[in-house]
Amino acid sequence: MSTESIPLLSPELLAQLERLELVSRKIFRGRIKGERRSLRKGQSVEFADFRAYVPGDDLRRVDWNTYARLDRLFLKLFLEEEDLHFYALVDTSESMTFGTPSKLEFAKRLAAALGFIGLIRSDRVRIETLAQSASQHGPSLRGRQSVWRMLDYLNGIEAGGTMSLTTGIKNFCLRNSGRGIVVLISDLMDKNGYEDGLRYLMAQRMDPYIVQVLSEEELEPDMKGDLRLVDCEDDDVAEISVSVPLLKRYKQTLASFVSGVQDFCTRRGMACLLARSSQPVDQLVSGYLRRRGLIR
Secondary structure, three states: OOHHHOOOOOHHHHHHHOOOOEOOOOOOOOOOOOOEEEEEEEOOOEEEEEEEOOOOOOHHHEOHHHHHHHOOOEEEEEEEEEOOEEEEEEOOOHHHHOOOOOHHHHHHHHHHHHHHHHHHOOOEEEEEEOOOOOOOOOOEEEOHHHHHHHHHHHHOOOOOOOOOHHHHHHHHHHHOOOOEEEEEEEOOOOOOOOHHHHHHHHHOOEEEEEEEEEOHHHHOOOOOEEEEEEOOOOOOEEEEEEOHHHHHHHHHHHHHHHHHHHHHHHHOOOEEEEEEOOOOHHHHHHOHHHHOOOEO
8 A cells, every 4th residue: 555545644643633732932812712721811711810900901800809908909810712823834846756655745644633733722724835826825724623624635735836945935924924833844955945935934923843854765865876867846867876975975965954954943943853754743743843842
């Protein structure tokens, strides 16, 4: 059975995801009351703290019992419930079809897992791709009843298009000007570079996570002899003779590329991780993403 024919979310993975929720490192004001506790103090029913009254405060929030004891005015503060906006941004360039399983298949599984967590917690979830124009929105989803719609959309995503990484991210930012969490899942392999695209994400009022996904074949190539390589995105051709020194230089170049991405993101406060397309999604979700604070 090919990896493409395996369901994006197995029953075992669903059981693990049921216990999790998405968490933003930033505070976002949702449009309606949701099911999560915000770091902001609001007016829900769960008490959080007191603070001193200042002129102009709502007198309905004054704790009159405390006033009767202390002859001073204090306001009751409560934990506010708010909704969270979650975006999964999937790279669908031709380079994402490389590997077994392919990088695109891994990206779709990860987007499905994170989207499922958001939906069962009544977050607003939107799955989009880098191939969409500035006016093409992905489906806006909310609630457990939207899980199958999300999976149908993800299953229908295919590689293709010639849009650059930077243009794809710019279009996403133009389509979605609100706040929330955005997880970009991409190999970041673009001849024009990834830096300008990630700067667009930095300029948004969002909490960005970058998942750079590479295949086992890219990380540990097993090639020998004379080869004719064709770039899957622009059909550029290169003829090479694979040797031990050449493989060594390749690995050094790849390591420099990956560390450059990590350094670029770290210096700008963006969470970034390298994932293998063969890595089980549950390990990534319950491991690294949980340690980085996206999941709890």
